[in-house]
Amino acid sequence: MTNSIIHIFLAILMPPLLIGVIGKTKALFAGRTGAPFLQPYYDIIRLLHKGSVFSSTTTWIFRAGPIVALASTSIAALLIPFGAHPSPISFQGDMILYAYLFALGRFFTMAAALDTGSSFEGMGSAREAAYSCLAEPTLFFALITLSRLSGSYSLSPMLINISFGIWLNAGAALLMLVGGMFIVLLAENCRIPFDDPNTHLELTMIHEVMVLDHSGPALGIIHYAASLKLFVLGAFFVHIALPYATGNPYLDWGLFIISMLELAVVIGVVESVMARLRLIRVPQLLVAATILAAFSTLLVIR
């Protein structure tokens, strides 16, 4: 029970901190002081206090977009185990639900973007649809590999199963999985090299351009849902890449928080040392991720 409360508590409070850590890391690389770690919280609170403007051409779909995105990501956050602790909700086959909760959120974000009738948002939806199609197989190959390794179809046993022992036995497969999942993590969360969350150039955006017409609380919800998505997908990645476990529950929570912050720093470093890809090159990298994940599946199934 305590663990479930800590789980929910972390899922609610911690996500924007990751964005703050990424921002701070990038600022350090650029030789700037950067915004405070808590800036994303301030931004979200500021947006929640604002009024909303809705275009008269939009329908209920436009308003549902941010809500569905937040709701689906929140449920996904309940399905994924954090660190060595099992998730509050867990059942056989929840991995499929986990994967398609993201698809549901994405579908509504894209539908809301198309609802505005703006040419920018149409372009953004087209890009998002194309790239998410290419990112999905990687996630599924990863899930197949992990369920094969653990013999379970549920996320909690599947992910907590990974330990340094498994790394010794199936190191090659897991290494490829880490590579593939890191690419998908960056792509799904619209980070450089796939998308630049800080750009103001409408024509180059993928995710940001789909939410151009949202304002005030709706935009705040979108920012929060995006950081939650980073948190949830990051937790999945951290399980594979950094499977620390001590056995002491409180120490394990601490380890999990530190791992997540490490991940944010790594993302910040990647964003600082490389430029964005040309959009035309993005599918190639996503296909490479799929191939990595497919080979890892091949290795554990043979």
Added chain:
Amino acid sequence: MSYGMKTLYNGSAFLRSDIPVFGNADFFQMLLDSINAGWRACSYFGVPSSKGATLYCLMSARGGSGTLGIASTEVCGSFPSLALRAPQFEMFEREIAEQCLIRPDGHPWLKPVRYQKPLCEGDGFWSETDGHGLIPGVTEFYKVDGDEVHEVAVGPVHAGIIEPGHFRFQCHGEEVFHLEIAHGFQHRGIERTVAGSPNPRTIHIMETIAGDTTIGHTQAYCINVESLAGVFASPRAETLRGVALELERLANHIGDLGAISGDVGYLPTASFCGRIRGDFLNMTALLCGSRFGRGLLRPGGVSFDCDAATAEEILKRLQAGRVEIKQAVELLWNSPSVMARLEDVGTLSEADAREIGLVGPAARASRLNRDVRRDHPFGIFRMTQIPVITGNSCDVYSRSMVRWLEIQRSLDFLDEQLRHLPRGAYRTEMKQILPDRCAVALTEGWRGEICHVALTDSEGKFERYKIVDPSFHNWSGLALALRNQQISDFPLCNKSFNLSYCGFDL
């Protein structure tokens, strides 16, 4: 071979009656002949008259002769368009139609340039829909039809803090078939305002034609006024003007490299260049108290002397700046992910660049070897030369690399000039400007060739003062560079040209 034009050198003034007046047919044939022989149009404009308008064309000879040619003709009602055979006239002809109400017959795409009121009495060709006059951007745009072809409109209100311009893309998926650019949102009526000048306000208007090219435009104006009055700026003043011009070039080129880097999401160079640009702007502020060089150049010289301590301080800062900018920019060339974004993006072929009469770093990046500082030297550049840099690959990479190499040449130039500042006065007394003259001044601003042509009336006032900002030539270059490119690369291409909206709109 001057095709019957009056030949002259940059920065000279002469009697208006010396400008040959051609018959219509001869004039337009002469323009085509000279274009075919490699001449280039610097300025082509009309002066409204009672019957119609007098057209003046200022051409620059090819090669290193430093010759300019000017000729005129009188037309009424309409004149034959040369745009199809010499595309560099296309924009000029639209401008003439808009300003002087004479129609270029056979113009392939006759639209207003700035949506402004004509310089003479009468209604424009573009009927006014309501009482408020023409509204910028409200017009027909070139349209592509077909399945999966869609139109994207960007601006005039942009997401960043930039000037207003409207871009209309015809796209097939992510690929751009055609880009059309509409301007006029920044029109301030500068040419109309300075008619009847010079007066004490004129210099301030010249300083704000394009805020980031203050020195370039003001120098062209000073050259014109000085040659019209028969005054010569002292060597010390000319050197300080050259120093200010190169400082302006440095600050802007550095800012551009940072902005290009920011557009591809490469943060280190973007942040460093942003700060270093400020350091260079501050050097201009050391000279005159304004980071953009406002108030520095005045007819007859400069308004502030540069004492030995200031020169020493600037030299010291230049040295530090040189080290820092080298570190920041070399990060770009050493990052494969950045190079992958810059190379083979926004290619503008040499032939296209020549046809549309591209100028400045953008032209040099497309293998065109043209630079006013060498071709038509003015001021300090008559005494000393800055080597001309050309790029080879004609793409965004080439335009970035040309900027970087020009930064180094300008740093060398400043180093040398500030160590050997000529002695003497920094300002000469101005005299009355002479009546019935024509004066021509070209300068190489950081965007490229700036051309000012002054025509004085019988009282020594400007009857017409024609300004051509480099952006006037180069916006078509951006539109061509986008053909068959990814629409997501547009901001990057745009930044690699970095053209002025207000300089175009005047």
